[in-house]
Amino acid sequence: MTRNDNGPVAGINVRGATLYRGFLTPADQAGMVEVLRRVVAEAPLFSPETRWGRKMSVRMTSAGRYGWFSDRRGYRYIERHPSGTPWPAIPDPVHEIWRALVPEARPPDCCLVNLYGEGAKMGLHQDRDEADFSQPVVSISLGDEALFRIGTTERSGKTESVWLKSGDVLVLGGAARLAFHGIDRVRTGSSSLLRDGGRINLTLRVVD
Ligand code: SIN
Numbered sequence: 546m547t548r549n550d551n552g553p554v555a556g557i558n559v560r561g562a563t564l565y566r567g568f569l570t571p572a573d574q575a576g577m578v579e580v581l582r583r584v585v586a587e588a589p590l591f592s593p594e595t596r597w598g599r600k601m602s603v604r605m606t607s608a609g610r611y612g613w614f615s616d617r618r619g620y621r622y623i624e625r626h627p628s629g630t631p632w633p634a635i636p637d638p639v640h641e642i643w644r645a646l647v648p649e650a651r652p653p654d655c656c657l658v659n660l661y662g663e664g665a666k667m668g669l670h671q672d673r674d675e676a677d678f679s680q681p682v683v684s685i686s687l688g689d690e691a692l693f694r695i696g697t698t699e700r701s702g703k704t705e706s707v708w709l710k711s712g713d714v715l716v717l718g719g720a721a722r723l724a725f726h727g728i729d730r731v732r733t734g735s736s737s738l739l740r741d742g743g744r745i746n747l748t749l750r751v752v753d
């Protein structure tokens with residue numbers, strides 16, 4: 546990662562979350578896509594079902610000790626890919642971003658990889674399947690721009706929307722750790738980073 550050689554970067558406050566615009570250079574982004582291709586080769590993408598039995602529009606996989614999973618039994622972390630193999634290790638460049646932005650936090654033990662194709666979105670939700678909410682969530686955007694919405698810790702709270710672009714990194718910590726958030730839509734074709742188009746979001750979390 547080259548960006549941090551230039552010294553500390555300033556974040557923008559979005560309802561308590563901190564947005565680091567263009568944290569990853571185009572070269573960093575291309576390198577990240579390469580390492581993610583290896584993750585996806587080991588742990589193929591799948592579309593989980595929600596607890597209400599609907600297939601999610603986002604395809605996903607994970608790296609790390611735990612992977613996030615969902616089916617009719619609910620949301621949870623599991624220690625193996627649905628195929629039965631352990632999740633691949635979290636790639637070094639991903640750990641570097643975590644260390645650069647949240648050096649005081651414990652290392653992440655899950656890197657969720659979300660792939661948004663045409664029409665994919667993510668409903669408003671809280672990240673609350675983890676044991677320790679004092680640990681932040683770090684979210685990396687690659688590829689097409691996405692309209693991200695963030696509110697308060699109440700589902701009905703006032704929300705604010707911001708377009709997340711390729712190379713942006715968002716930190717949900719402190720009071721924003723449990724803020725409701727989601728992706729309303731993706732601007733298809735707005736980035737040429739991914740060969741087949743679309744958007745990747747990496748969500749890093751401490752699970753235990
Ligand atoms: C998520 O909250 O799980 C994903 C957010 C995003 O795609 O930016």
Ligand code: MN
Nearest residue numbers: 670671672726
């Ligand atoms: Mn989330």
